[in-house]
Amino acid sequence: MNNNCEVCFYRSFLFDNLEKKEFALLSLARKEIDYKKGEIIVREGEKISDFLYLKEGLLKVYRTVGPRKEQIVGVAKPMDFVGLLSVFSKSNYQYSISTLEDSSVCAIPLDLVKQMVHSNGDFANTLLKKMSEMNDQILNARLDINLKNLRGRTAYILLMLSKEVYKSEKFDLPVSRKEIGELIDMRTENVIRILSEFRNDGIIKIEGKGIEIVDMERLEQISEFG
Amino acid sequence: MNNNCEVCFYRSFLFDNLEKKEFALLSLARKEIDYKKGEIIVREGEKISDFLYLKEGLLKVYRTVGPRKEQIVGVAKPMDFVGLLSVFSKSNYQYSISTLEDSSVCAIPLDLVKQMVHSNGDFANTLLKKMSEMNDQILNARLDINLKNLRGRTAYILLMLSKEVYKSEKFDLPVSRKEIGELIDMRTENVIRILSEFRNDGIIKIEGKGIEIVDMERLEQISEFG
């Protein structure tokens, strides 16, 4: 909390344009909430009252499609503006959000954000930009995934986790095989099969949730071709 | 042109909040351009200089993925804000846009729009809302399509055209079978096959590009089940 806050906001690039007074208002109004891995932050259909910002951790945004099936829309890491998805268009959440890792989320009353958009033109433009970027990113990911075959998708998700989330070729999967499947539209069994294939081909090492990418180049080719 | 303009803008709900002066500025700066069916309005990679608004007609937004393959991102009808896709996040277009029917497009210098966002808080909030809606719509369409099988997708696209675009159960397809395939991720041959299937089952009538939905309820079930 506290002045920790300033560091956090500055890093976010979003609140740069705020005046001291506005910034103070924001710091005051915001709430920081810690979640354990696996907790649900928002449920589809709930009223939107806050603008959410992921300070630390990893989230999944998803919608429940059948009685027992989920479709993952995306994964959000710090600096991503999770809440930006439908915050300004709907009064209720379109998607559910849960934590894939222990996470800290900052909640800023939506009214306050709108008020700041109203009063601070620079902030409004920055927010537009951020929102546009976020949406582009999510949409492009979906479009890319649609073009790939299962091997390509599996490679894609491994590379995404390695490069964008953990920034290391060695990391622990934050999700189950089942969830990977939901994320890239494939069955659990095939996720497993293809991961094993990659292991047998010497492209990755697997130890439970632990993944090490051994042959990065080859994985990139597989993702590309898809 | 001329006072035609006022009617158009009022209908759009976007420019409601502008003051007289701003509105006049906008009316002055905007350019209206007419396109024939099949023309390309913007090409992937081109510099974004204007905010585009479809006044009349039908557009497709797409990206070229291979040497001879396109992936259609969405179809835009009047009142949709085509340009909203990556206008604020990138300086160059991520997607190409072409006309599916004769169309009139209004182009407003992007700088002017940003300036208005800056100076008019209500406008900024409205724009945020519009943009969010547009993105939700596109993303949801992709997510929905991904869940459906080929019959479901075909039903989905027919219903979309019937209900959202033409508002009639009888209409002419604005696109080729190939383009339908690109829009809902399937091969031309299968589009044809399934359309024929629907015809044989008495769900639709086909005459070249002409489509008539005979059994709406059944089509909705097929789309739903997916």
Add this chain to the structure above:
DNA sequence: CGCGGCTTTGATGTTCATCAAGTAAAGTGG
């Protein structure tokens, strides 16, 4: 310590892409 969910592998079936081939329609140039 036992139950339920996750993981893994194998066998089987379905869906859909691909290939092929022919007809119809729509441009294109002389």
Add this chain to the structure above:
DNA sequence: CCACTTTACTTGATGAACATCAAAGCCGCG
């Protein structure tokens, strides 16, 4: 305006990719 070329449409046959079903071991958790 007609031959020519190209593009769109259509149907059938085949095969590959992927989903589904089944069964068993594993692990964490109450």
